Amino acid sequence: MxxxxxxxxxxxxxxxxxxxxxxxxxxxxxxxxxxxxxxxxxxxxxxxxxxxxxxxxxxxxxxxxxxxxxxxxxxxxxxxxxxxxxxxxPNSPIHLVILTFVTMVQDLIRFCRYLIFAAILLSWVVMFTQSRSPYIEVIQELAEPLFAPFRRLLPNMGMIDLSPIAAFFTFLIAERIMDQVAIVMLTGL
Structure with a gap:
């Protein structure tokens, strides 16, 4: 193998x-x-x-x-x-379940971070090319619920939208915290 x-x-x-x-x-x-x-x-x-x-x-x-x-x-x-x-x-079925849960959460956070980064880049592509493809629309529609809470918290700055940057850094911090949690949980088993 x-x-x-x-x-x-x-x-x-x-x-x-x-x-x-x-x-x-x-x-x-x-x-x-x-x-x-x-x-x-x-x-x-x-x-x-x-x-x-x-x-x-x-x-x-x-x-x-x-x-x-x-x-x-x-x-x-x-x-x-x-x-x-x-x-x-795995040491036990519980170890397998915990490892699966931790991996799922880490991958979810990582996926959201990549999605936010892609939405930021594609917003610039749309702005400069003035064209939209179905792929760009899907990525932007998937990222929109991630930006919405930050848009409510951040002040309205007109044309400048800081919510994608705030969301990106929030997920980056969450990923670092989850990495530490994973280390603690897996060394304890």
């Missing part, structure tokens, strides 16, 4: 996690369902529809609990698979 097989397995499962999690976020952020990117993501994640028979949609149709449950299952498979392929089995 070894490191190469763990790397390949991790890459494949990360793509699956990204697709299912993107579907969850697109529904949560109420991204236009007729956007070609959203439609292709829904097509690529038909397995979520199978899980939807077991897990209901909550929050007026915005919280897809089936996609969330599938993400948790995929993370459990990822953590266990990578540990198994690299030869480091």
């Amino acid at each position: 070894g490191a190469n097989s763990a790397l390949i397995f991790g890459l494949i499962i990360n793509v699956a996690i990204l697709l299912v999690f993107s579907r969850f976020l697109m529904q949560l952020a109420a991204v236009n369902p007729y956007n070609p990117v959203v439609m292709s993501t829904v097509k690529a994640t038909k397995i979520v529809d199978i899980f939807s028979r077991i897990f209901p949609t909550l929050g007026k149709g915005r919280v897809n609990s089936a996609a969330l449950a599938l993400v948790v299952v995929l993370y459990l498979i990822k953590i266990f698979g990578i540990m198994y392929l690299s030869g480091a089995m």
Whole structure:
């Protein structure tokens, strides 16, 4: 087995996690369902529809609990698979669950930070090129709920919007804190 097989397995499962999690976020952020990117993501994640028979949609149709449950299952498979392929089995099932939860939270924070950075860059692209693609629209619509709390807190400065920068640094600090929490939790097990 070894490191190469763990790397390949991790890459494949990360793509699956990204697709299912993107579907969850697109529904949560109420991204236009007729956007070609959203439609292709829904097509690529038909397995979520199978899980939807077991897990209901909550929050007026915005919280897809089936996609969330599938993400948790995929993370459990990822953590266990990578540990198994690299030869480091978890000490106990509790250790596996804690490691999965910590990894999920770290990846969520990291994804939000990347999403904010992409939205900042793409806002400049839109401003200079005066064109919008479906990909740019999806990224901006996904990032908007992350900016909204900061827009309410920060003063209105006209054309200058500091909420993306405040959101980016908030998630950067949260990522550093979560890294320390992960170290403490994993060394205690």
